[in-house]
Amino acid sequence: MRYSFTMNTLVKTGGAWLVSPSLAAVRRMSVAGFATSSSSSVPNWEGGVSMVQGASRGIGLEFVRQLLENNKKGHVVATCRNPKEATSLINLKNSFSERLFIQKLDVTDETTIEESAESVRERYGSLNLLINATGILSIPGVLQPETTLNKVEKSSLMLAYEVNAVGPILVMKHMWPLLKAGGGNGTEREVAVVANLSARVGSIGDNKLGGWHSYRASKTALNQLTKNVSVELGRRKDPVVCILLHPGTVDTDLSRPFQRNVPEGKLFTKEYSVQKLLHIINNAKKQDNGKFFAWDGQEIPW
Ligand SMILES: NC(=O)c1ccc[n+]([C@@H]2O[C@H](COP(=O)([O-])OP(=O)(O)OC[C@H]3O[C@@H](n4cnc5c(N)ncnc54)[C@H](OP(=O)(O)O)[C@@H]3O)[C@@H](O)[C@H]2O)c1
Incomplete structure (x- = not known):
């Protein structure tokens, strides 16, 4: 049995209609295993709808900018912890008022994740890219x-794990019922894409330097959780591809205190890294589900 969303209703295809379910009801259905992502009754937003979670600055902000600039009809939901203080996002909103929607979401507060999912469901009905x-x-x-x-x-391990691994998996859990194939840079993607920003240091096979216990282990956990979801969605034949992306070493607030030892030419601008990552996302195919890619498209060992 397959269920799908319209703007305000949940439709049981070939059967009864359930009108305006609560988000909790939607979640119960998704937990119970109802696919929601492949129906044609979802409104089709020309250009698609993308969500960037963690969009106040750095790589997330640059994703928002390039998604809006590259795809003249695409809509973007940009989430961040403090929308009122996200000045760069607010500036983007001034240029793309019709196509950019800013939403509060703190990955350490599941209520805000649920509220974001509800808000996307009401406003757009579906998501093509997360x-x-x-x-x-x-x-x-x-x-x-x-x-x-x-x-x-212990506190560092728990905090890194909470933000870097638990947060993204909870976002996937709540957005999953909304995912639908489509969107992309002028093309119709045959799948919906979930792209989680990981890091090469999360690879166990690639770990030769040690150190950075909290960050490394939290990214390793994110990799396993994402891979796990990809297996589940693949088994259900949902048209959703989950990938992990290493952006390279990118000049952002995150890397700034550690840039001293980066070899010349290996510190990327946000613009360059996101351009490469969007190329991977826009070309994602079903067979990429569950893979861990570096910015240049090379697969990274687990
Ligand atoms: N930069 C690199 O060299 C590099 C390398 C490998 C992997 N990565 C990965 O790429 C991703 C983006 O990194 P970046 O360099 O863009 O980092 P960044 O500039 O430090 O930005 C981090 C973002 O995460 C948000 N954030 C932090 N805690 C949050 C929470 N509890 N809820 C919601 N959002 C929260 C921040 O929001 P606030 O503004 O509210 O703090 C900010 O938008 C990260 O996953 C990072 O691990 C980066």
Whole structure:
């Protein structure tokens, strides 16, 4: 049995209609295993609808900018913890008022994730692309990348895990009922795409340097959780592809304290990295489901 959304209703194809279900009801259905993503009764937004989670600055903000500029008919939902303080996003809103929607979402507060899903459902009915760009590596006085085992703190491990791994998986859980094939840069993608921003340091196979226990382990957890979801959705034959992306070392607030040892030519601009990542996203195929790609399209070992 397949269910799908219109703007205000949930439709049981070939059967009874359920009108305006609560989000909790929607979640129960998705937990119960009803596919919601492949029906044609969802409104078709020309250009598609993308969500960038973690869009206040850095790579997430650049995704928002390029999605709006590259696809003249695409709509973008940009989420962040403090919309009122996200000045760069607000500036973008001034240029793209019709196609950019800013929504509050803090990955450590599941209520805000549920509210965002509800808001997207009411406003657009579906999502073609979900990018989880949130991530923390260091927070002065709170979280420092550990150079040795002696520096490992339970609080750092838990915080990194909460923001970098638990948050994105909860966002996937709540957005999943909305995912629908389509969108893309002037093309109709044959799948919906979920792209989670990971990091090469999350690879166990690639770990030769050690250190950064909290960040590394949280990205490894994100990789496993994303891979796990990809297996589940693949088994259900949902037209959704989940991928993990390593953006390279990119000049943002996150990398700034650690840029000293980056070899010349290996520190990318946000513009360059996001351009490469969008190329991977726009060309994602069913066979890419569950893969971990670097910015240049090379697969990274687990
Ligand atoms: N930059 C690199 O070299 C690099 C390399 C490998 C992987 N990555 C990954 O790429 C992604 C983007 O990194 P970036 O360099 O753009 O980092 P960034 O400039 O530090 O931006 C991080 C973003 O995460 C948001 N965030 C933090 N905690 C949050 C929470 N609880 N709820 C919602 N959003 C939250 C921040 O929002 P606020 O403004 O509210 O703090 C900000 O928008 C991360 O997953 C990172 O691990 C980056």
